[in-house]
Amino acid sequence: MAGRRAAVKAIDWVAFAERVPPNQRAMFNALKTRSDALSARLAALPEKPPTIDWAHYKAAVAKAGLVDEFQSKFSALKVPEPKDTQTAKIDAQEAEAAKSTAEYVQASKARIAQYEQQLQKLKSMIPFEQMTLEDLHDAFPETKLDKEKYPFWPHKPIADL
Amino acid sequence: VLHVTRPLHTTQQSLAPLPPLPEKGGEVRHGLIPEEFFQFLYPKTGVTGPYMLGTGLLLYLLSKEIYVVNHETVAAACILSVIIYGVKKFGSDVAAFADKLNEEKVARALAVKNEAIKDLETAIEMEKKEQWRVEGRSYLFDAKRNNIAMLLETNYRERLLMVYNEVKKRLDYQVAMQNLKRQKEQDHMIQWVEKNVIQSITPQQQKESISKCILDLKALSKSAQAAV
Numbered sequence: 001m002a003g004r005r006a007a008v009k010a011i012d013w014v015a016f017a018e019r020v021p022p023n024q025r026a027m028f029n030a031l032k033t034r035s036d037a038l039s040a041r042l043a044a045l046p047e048k049p050p051t052i053d054w055a056h057y058k059a060a061v062a063k064a065g066l067v068d069e070f071q072s073k074f075s076a077l078k079v080p081e082p083k084d085t086q087t088a089k090i091d092a093q094e095a096e097a098a099k100s101t102a103e104y105v106q107a108s109k110a111r112i113a114q115y116e117q118q119l120q121k122l123k124s125m126i127p128f129e130q131m132t133l134e135d136l137h138d139a140f141p142e143t144k145l146d147k148e149k150y151p152f153w154p155h156k157p158i159a160d161l
Numbered sequence: 162v163l164h165v166t167r168p169l170h171t172t173q174q175s176l177a178p179l180p181p182l183p184e185k186g187g188e189v190r191h192g193l194i195p196e197e198f199f200q201f202l203y204p205k206t207g208v209t210g211p212y213m214l215g216t217g218l219l220l221y222l223l224s225k226e227i228y229v230v231n232h233e234t235v236a237a238a239c240i241l242s243v244i245i246y247g248v249k250k251f252g253s254d255v256a257a258f259a260d261k262l263n264e265e266k267v268a269r270a271l272a273v274k275n276e277a278i279k280d281l282e283t284a285i286e287m288e289k290k291e292q293w294r295v296e297g298r299s300y301l302f303d304a305k306r307n308n309i310a311m312l313l314e315t316n317y318r319e320r321l322l323m324v325y326n327e328v329k330k331r332l333d334y335q336v337a338m339q340n341l342k343r344q345k346e347q348d349h350m351i352q353w354v355e356k357n358v359i360q361s362i363t364p365q366q367q368k369e370s371i372s373k374c375i376l377d378l379k380a381l382s383k384s385a386q387a388a389v
Binding site for chain 2: 008009011012015016018019020021031032035038039041042043046047049057060061062063066067070074077079080081082084086087090093094097098101104105108109111114115116118119121123125127128129130135144
């Protein structure tokens, strides 16, 4: 009975576990236990069933054609392989995941670029000892006092003092 | 340090950001007279020159009564001595305190800036880590496909096993049936033979065999002693 299903690929569970974020660990554990249960069940079954000793039965059974008939029908019998309906779905899921992953990576890269830009700005700032107040307002716009909104000293709401 | 002239607007280039102001101001002697004056007079008059000039000037003013000594002189002397005493005694402490205030302000600003830098760096690291995590998504799908393959394989093997078991059961049944029939025939035959034999023992034969048995027993009892 050769030419059957695709071989079972060896999965590196350790490397897999490393990449799981902490909030999805429960799902990962469930998957792992299910996988392990399945592989245990598979290992418990022999790959081929033991062969039937036709000679012994031919000698033992009195009825003439019975054993021959059984033997011919048995060797002619083809057990149908169970159909694989889910792999297509998994492949579709994988394709979708690849797409959403690409989007996520894109957004992530944009965020990284933003952070890098801010980091550059902060790192290339002149030291505080050499700054004038104007320079401080340029570097940190939130320190600038809004003289239009609050025309009277201290130019910010009292609660912020 | 002697006073450094800041080179502003000397060339066409504009110095931006401006070079920082020097830490300390120009040096002075006796709190009043800048050092440049002494350096200026040094070539011609040596070290004592400015002092001689000062003493001579003072004596000239006093003797010619260009500066008149009156009550205001006494007041000025008292006030100045108190001021100089105060500054000499507490000056450095006050300066240190003011410097500390300034430093605290700068340190606070610096702390804010450093924390911002650190936060940004950790954010960048987290993003990179998430990207790395996402790369491992193939593991998940491989695991799922593996599960499916295992299920299919298990199912197929179970089917094969079932076929084998069923056929074996039927063959074994046939064999067992035969054996059972054989045995029953044998038993029946034996019973039938026994029955017939018993039937064929006629009453006359029975009598004869019983009397023979009794004779045998009598003979035996004569020879054998009862063992106690």
